[in-house]
Amino acid sequence: MKKLFVLTLFALVLFSCGNQKKSKKETAVQSxxxxxxxxxxxxxxxxxxxxxxxxxxxxTVMHVCTHSGKRCFIMGSNEEMTIRIEAGDKIGSFSQELxxxxxxxxxxxxxxxxxxxxxxxxxxxxxxxxxxxxxKATEKAHKVIADxxxxxxxxxxxEGIKSEKL
Numbered sequence: 001m002k003k004l005f006v007l008t009l010f011a012l013v014l015f016s017c018g019n020q021k022k023s024k025k026e027t028a029v030q031s032x033x034x035x036x037x038x039x040x041x042x043x044x045x046x047x048x049x050x051x052x053x054x055x056x057x058x059x060t061v062m063h064v065c066t067h068s069g070k071r072c073f074i075m076g077s078n079e080e081m082t083i084r085i086e087a088g089d090k091i092g093s094f095s096q097e098l099x100x101x102x103x104x105x106x107x108x109x110x111x112x113x114x115x116x117x118x119x120x121x122x123x124x125x126x127x128x129x130x131x132x133x134x135x136k137a138t139e140k141a142h143k144v145i146a147d148x149x150x151x152x153x154x155x156x157x158x159e160g161i162k163s164e165k166l
Contacts, residue, residue, distance in 0.1 A: 037056045038055060040057060040058075040059040040075060040076030043055065043083065047156045048154075052110070053108065055109050057074070058104045058105075059074030059076055059083070061101050062074065064095070064098055069096070070087045071086050072084075084158070085160050086158065087160050088159050090162065094163070103163055103165050105160055105163050106162040107158040109157075110156065111156055113153075
């Protein structure tokens with residue numbers, strides 16, 4: 001009876017140790033970051049929220065720069081849904097052989113505003129307000145600039161980190 005008890009106790013200890021190892025492995029797998037691959041269409045719809053963040057996007061190469069190969073354009077569901085990819089140092093350049101191929105790009109989504117916002121003299125007026133008096137013409141000019149800023153277009157591109165042909 002004692003032998004059966006010791007043997008059962010030994011089996012329980014072995015079984016419980018084996019269970020702990022599995023749960024540690026499962027925990028490690030669960031804590032690994034899950035990267036969602038976006039389509040070009042989804043990326044463009046969420047671009048404002050994803051600016052300056054690392055993303056992964058999948059699309060079809062529709063153009064590769066012929067001179068340097070430093071940039072390419074990938075498209076989503078149609079030719080109007082495109083985004084520019086800058087190769088960067090880690091990728092180097094894109095091959096012309098990629099034309100028409102599906103690729104997956106890992107990179108940082110960057111945002112560029114049009115010139116209307118970059119050249120708004122009214123943005124820095126608070127610093128010099130005491131030096132300058134606004135008349136009707138200046139006020140009207142600032143309104144025109146503010147209106148053009150509202151219509152300014154934001155363009156997005158990806159600074160590539162890694163490229164993989166699918």
